[in-house]
Amino acid sequence: MIELTRRATFSASHYYWNESWSQEKNEEVFGRCARRNGHGHNYTLEVTVAGEADPVTGFVVDLKWLKDVIEHEVLWEFDHRHLNLEVREFADNKLIPTTENIAIAAWKRLEAAVGQAGGSRLSRVRVYETPEIFAEYRGEK
Amino acid sequence: MAKAYFGRRYMLSASHRLHAESLSADENRTTYGKCNNPHGHGHNYVVEVLVGGEVEPETGMVVNMATLDETVQQTVLKRFDHTNLNFDPLFVNQVPTTENLTKVVFDVLKEALPAGELEYVRVEETENNFFQYQGQ
Numbered sequence: 001m002i003e004l005t006r007r008a009t010f011s012a013s014h015y016y017w018n019e020s021w022s023q024e025k026n027e028e029v030f031g032r033c034a035r036r037n038g039h040g041h042n043y044t045l046e047v048t049v050a051g052e053a054d055p056v057t058g059f060v061v062d063l064k065w066l067k068d069v070i071e072h073e074v075l076w077e078f079d080h081r082h083l084n085l086e087v088r089e090f091a092d093n094k095l096i097p098t099t100e101n102i103a104i105a106a107w108k109r110l111e112a113a114v115g116q117a118g119g120s121r122l123s124r125v126r127v128y129e130t131p132e133i134f135a136e137y138r139g140e141k
Numbered sequence: 142m143a144k145a146y147f148g149r150r151y152m153l154s155a156s157h158r159l160h161a162e163s164l165s166a167d168e169n170r171t172t173y174g175k176c177n178n179p180h181g182h183g184h185n186y187v188v189e190v191l192v193g194g195e196v197e198p199e200t201g202m203v204v205n206m207a208t209l210d211e212t213v214q215q216t217v218l219k220r221f222d223h224t225n226l227n228f229d230p231l232f233v234n235q236v237p238t239t240e241n242l243t244k245v246v247f248d249v250l251k252e253a254l255p256a257g258e259l260e261y262v263r264v265e266e267t268e269n270n271f272f273q274y275q276g277q
Binding site for chain 2: 021030099101126138
């Protein structure tokens with residue numbers, strides 16, 4: 001089995017807020033991330049696909065195809081957006097757009113599409129919020 | 142509930158000398174090359190820590206980053222940053238290669254973090270070489 005990883009970047013804003021908590025508790029737990037006007041990051045999304053190299057093409061999946069899948073499934077809705085206000089997984093306080101939850105949301109958007117490429121499967125999604133902070137999801141195990 | 146992973150990278154500057162007491166001076170020079178220079182040398186190490194766990198529904202987090210930072214600060218960075226690794230008690234009986242540093246940092250953090258949380262420790266000695274340990 002080979003693992004292939006494609007990187008992509010998107011820029012978005014967010015804030016952390018639990019609607020069932022007081023302002024004081026939100027500020028205590030989330031610190032600066034709780035500021036209601038939000039702040040932003042240049043995120044890096046790493047998508048890892050596992051499979052066997054095709055005997056004819058030598059590819060696990062076509063990287064251009066994977067790039068387009070990432071673009072259609074994730075980037076066009078995440079890039080240059082306010083995650084809390086404009087992205088369906090997080091809007092209306094459904095989910096706090098932490099790096100962990102962004103990784104899980106990206107996984108759920110990518111899993112079915114990646115699985116359609118015969119024989120390969122989504123193996124890992126990693127989201128870097130900054131070069132020093134990242135979260136990763138490997139699906140339900 | 143979903144298991145996810147949270148990773149954090151820290152920088153640590155330290156010096157070391159690779160020298161095994163059990164080897165002769167010649168053997169040390171052959172084995173370790175310029176890393177055996179008697180006065181040591183230093184690196185800006187990057188310590189990458191990956192922790193895993195359920196995403197807490199209330200916070201959307203696997204771990205509170207401030208808590209993780211504080212643990213790493215108190216147990217690893219305070220101990221090793223801007224020091225000579227060879228003088229740390231943990232390296233009295235072993236050569237401070239980055240392999241051994243990685244294992245030492247893993248063991249220290251395993252002890253300090255809540256049970257089952259630590260997934261791996263990766264230490265990058267330079268941009269071109271790194272070591273990873275996830276326990277036995």
